Amino acid sequence: MSTRWYPRYAKGNPQLRVFLPNFFMKLIKPDAAQPPNVVQFIVSMEMSKFDVKNYLEKIYKVPVDSVTTYNKMGKTKRATVGGYIIKDDDYKLAYVTLPKGEVFEFPDLFPEEKDVEFEKQKEHLDTLKTEWNQVTKKNQNRKGVPTWLGL
Incomplete structure (x- = not known):
């Protein structure tokens, strides 16, 4: 969730007219092998399948065939001092399937x-x-x- 909260309307004050999404999407490499037209994202917990599809189509103009989401629980680990248990935040995975013929390749960051x-x-x-x-x-x-x- 973003920290962009729109101010209340006050008479005489101009309204803020910047319409940016309050969501984030993070492209990740999958653990297991995926078909060439499937892309994996970590998305905001508030996003639905429809939100993911609209986000990619409207902002980035990427054609999307289908979206599958999966809520994943954060990892738990024991603290080194005190011995209590620490849990990472939960997150949502989105598997985006591109239309047939579309192939996604990760950019070459080290040419x-x-x-x-x-x-x-x-x-x-x-x-x-x-x-x-x-x-x-x-x-x-x-x-x-x-x-x-x-x-």
Whole structure:
């Protein structure tokens, strides 16, 4: 649930005209293998199947064939201090089925181009380390004295 509460109408004051949904949807990777046209979301507990379908169709313009929701209980665990039991919040899972022919693929967050850039930065870091080691070898007999304080 969002913290966006619309103010009461007061005579003479302009009304707030921003109509944003008070719901959230979080795309998650499923634990088990799913068909290519099924997408899994964690949604707000107040959302119904109809709300999920409208949210995706109206805001993101994604065609939706069907929606199945499932309320899941939060995990329980024992506290390290005190030994009492802690329970996480419950949440709702929504399985959205896209029409036939539609395929959902997760976006590639780590493309190969960034790997090349990372390797260049790693090589540069290695050269800086070797230079630093050469400078510190000169001053091994002066431990604790900064290198800029030369004689």
